[in-house]
Amino acid sequence: MMAQQHSIDGDRRDVVILGGGLVGTSLALALARIGVTSHVLDAADPQTQLAEGFDGRASAISTASWNMFENLGLASQLEPYGCPIAAIAVSDQRKMGELRFRPEPGDGTLGRMFANRQLRTALFAAMLQTPQISFHPSSTIVERRRDAHGVAVTRDDGARFCGSLLVAAEGRRSPTREQAGLAIASWDYGHRAIICGLAHEKPHENIAWEIFYPDGPFALLPMLDDAQGRHRTALVWTVAEREAAGWLKLGERAFVAEAAKRMGGVLGRLELVSARSSYPLAFHHAPTIVADRLALVGDAAHGIHPIAGQGLNLGLRDVAALAQVIEDGLQLGLEPGDGEVLRRYQNWRGLDDFTVALATDGLTRIFGVPGKAASAIRRLGMGAIERAEPVKRWFMDEARGVSGTLPRLLEA
Template structure:
């Protein structure tokens, strides 16, 4: 058996590894266990899988020492344009120059590279990759996981960071409210004729949102964006099988002349869209973070940021408690984490679900009403600033690690 550490983090993805690094900054040790091969997750090439990192999440990366490594690879989001089917009445969110950007876009590969490099160099992180968990146990005095290679790792607190289908959450019997949107997100990297001017586009169609997210130009100076196109589950297989030429024709039809001609598309991937939210995010000696606790529609690009807010809150709760002599699995600390994160995560989840349903109502009348509402927001600076602060993640009770 390995040495007993403070945390046993099951899942070493973007949220799980950020948690391990943030904890290490506070002197909290961890075992990280993940079944994926890091080499597969950091393979060369841009396939469109990217994440919007809010201002608050960027503060977290800065505070754990990753900003300098990541800065050259991030594309600032200077404005967000929201449109109903490219009809008149567009809504623009553009902060004042002194307020900075609304966030940054990163290829997921670059985020993983930075996290993995830092984790390898951190002695407080024991990283077990390419290995399955065959058994989990939580007892009065600690937690353990048995790995497929026969190795056992022990800690004081178990953290489920395995994503939407978390086996740890299921084994713990934590109740999940969920539903399927019967839609699928098609992901691809695009190169296009005109520069995106650092504008993120969210174009709503009755079939689902069509998002174009700004990425840095490639090495040859070609302009790039990440596409997240929501289609019905029934149409997804057909869209994925389209030839590149036919796929680009469909994309150009939906994006109009925003970026001129689309010149190429990278490999396409997809994932089903659904909503889930756990009634509780803790159990004895167990905490959930990220998609293990809450899964939302990518409509506002807040999924990863919601998980990083979990990270900031959990690390602050643990660090504060350990200063008082409490150990990481103490029930008082888990209760504080539950109270802090439960309402915020639920509020964001409901907001994204509501937006998805609102813009999914078909018909000209519904479109006209939506555009009238958007025009009202466009003319109301207080409302626009509130929405921008929400996008930045700088509202509410922010953990210290997410503050500048």
Template sequence: MNNKRDLLILGGGLVGMTLALTAARKGISSHVVDRADPADLTAEGFDGRASAISTASWNLFTNIGLADRLEPHGCAIASIAVTDQMKPGGLDFTPEAHEGTLGRMFANRELRLALFEAASEEPLIDWHAKSEITARHRGEHGVSVTLADGDELHGSLMVAAEGRGSPTRDEAGIVIAKWSYSHRAIVAGLVHEIPHGNVAWEIFYPSGPFALLPMLDAEDGAHRSALVWTVDESDAAGTLKLSDRAFLAEVAKRMGPMFGEIRSVGPRSSFPLGFHHTAKIVDDRLALVGDAAHGIHPIAGQGLNLGLRDVGALVDVLAEGMRLGLEPGDAQLLSKYENWRGLDAFSVALATDGLTRIFGVPGKAASAVRRLGMSGIQRTPLLKNWFMDEARGVRGDLPELLRA
């Protein structure tokens, strides 16, 4: 068995597996190593864990052949409503009919099913699920990992796609700036009386954002939304322990009557909110993608989309370099990838951090100033269009695979 591939991708989540499939479309082979059991990640049921896929990210999925598989499971985002505590003076982002949607919402389970199915059928991907790495090596002529069962896998370039706690990044000694927001995001699926109208709601409270994201109706016709509710770290445990009835009463207080009766809530989960950004995203024969390089607040739903832009840029750079006879681990190619992605990722990270802090300032005066600013944007088409293009991910120097 030949254990040498072009890429050695460590982490087979949404970003890592998309990278492997995107690389394969360009003829680039990979090992994908992940310790998770795919069966656990694709178990039946909707638990509220969902992702907003921007227009540019949808272009990527289309260009690598996943659109037909995913299309029936995505809920279009026709509009985004932004409000400060449900008071007057909010924002309404709605594109013109010819501009399409602002993106699509997918249950993470459906994204994983599509990616895993495609990866299992792709000969250029050697997928090592439920595998623990015991050693990593980056040398002058290649990279390798040793698995717990003794197998050794080899490649030209190592890619860290393991998420926020990336051991590969930490082992490489890459400096990282990070801080905690001292908040947790509580995630759950809601079933409600009135249809959501394909509107994504971002309701800001001093304690944190309260987001309601449109999902497809259930098979029995029940209307569903995904809830992402930010609470103070000290309140998270108590909120998670509330009975369903008490939890729904708290949710109803924050969202008002817009969805009518909230009929049920699915399993609740939570995760800590923090910011991190690495000083660099490459090292000798190493590239970082997704949350391994930059972790941002979910306030604007851009975390996964930022990682998919990393994927598109890295594959563009590698494919062009290999066409010219360079190997994937070539330092020139890694430098080009870093120069391309560094500024965009840092700008988005700072913007989301700034929004989190601005909307977290308590008091009536601060709320009035925020609502005045939003009213100004609402009346300025040029600004509104700029924000919508940012949300759709269609601004800037896009990789080829993220273009329509």
């Protein structure tokens, strides 16, 4: 609901973005490309997020998302740090009937794996070099106001930042979304993802593995070799919430032995090369992602299971769509916060966000059904997909993010 009308004054730019993570900074850069200025306010200190070291946190960047980074001029900085995904192997507990997705010659890769730190470093450096973006780290917001004249946010030191449009890119627990009264559908999976980096004896051959167990998926994500030439993989291991503390406290040797058992020796001898961290797995989806002079992007709008590695890519699709509707609106004489601009964004992103969220939730539930009969049925289905090339291509196009109506930023 809109605040009472008042004169919006303060340090004014076109758009105020709350949240300076991967999605928020990508949006600022996408807007700068079309001449739209922005304030980016983030609660964190970037130096802590850009610290040296591989902590296992990594993201799959789809073909479409990579196209966006190329269009934003970031490809040359990122290219040396990305590990191409040549194939995706899907397995039910390493039993017979694996499903493999491998693109046709000329189609390129299925995506690239990046350590999150490398993505942050490139986006942060580009942001600091872009005059259209004013970055404000370590910012605690104490007031958000929206009215017919624009938007304004006030920091705890009294500084005010104003614009035509407010964008919430603050993540799953977005206070801006909550203040605006935008409802979400949500539930807890009762699981936790354990994340770490592994070095291993055998090369991964650029294959990403998704091995499903009744407790949850066990994902092996290929990374570039380290400076010592060791083969590396990022592990995302889903365990029951009630068992997570035990897995995190388990001695390094025992933890690695259990991980090796679950991957069936596919990578040979293993070594833990980072600390283990974890986060709870939950689902949330906001059916309405706009309000007066407000738009939600990324995890503020939707939070999905990491089962298919689509969380960040979904947020980057939000970025590309919002930037395009703002650009198209400017050509018609509409400001970024105009209601017609935001209606176009809602109509474009609402269905896609929901479809992807529903698909990942369904996969999580299907592969979580225990028992030999359920496993046999799943493997029969996987075998049918393996033999049906048109179906396999559809799944690969979805994974690469190249299906449907794409915003211009996502096109090659």
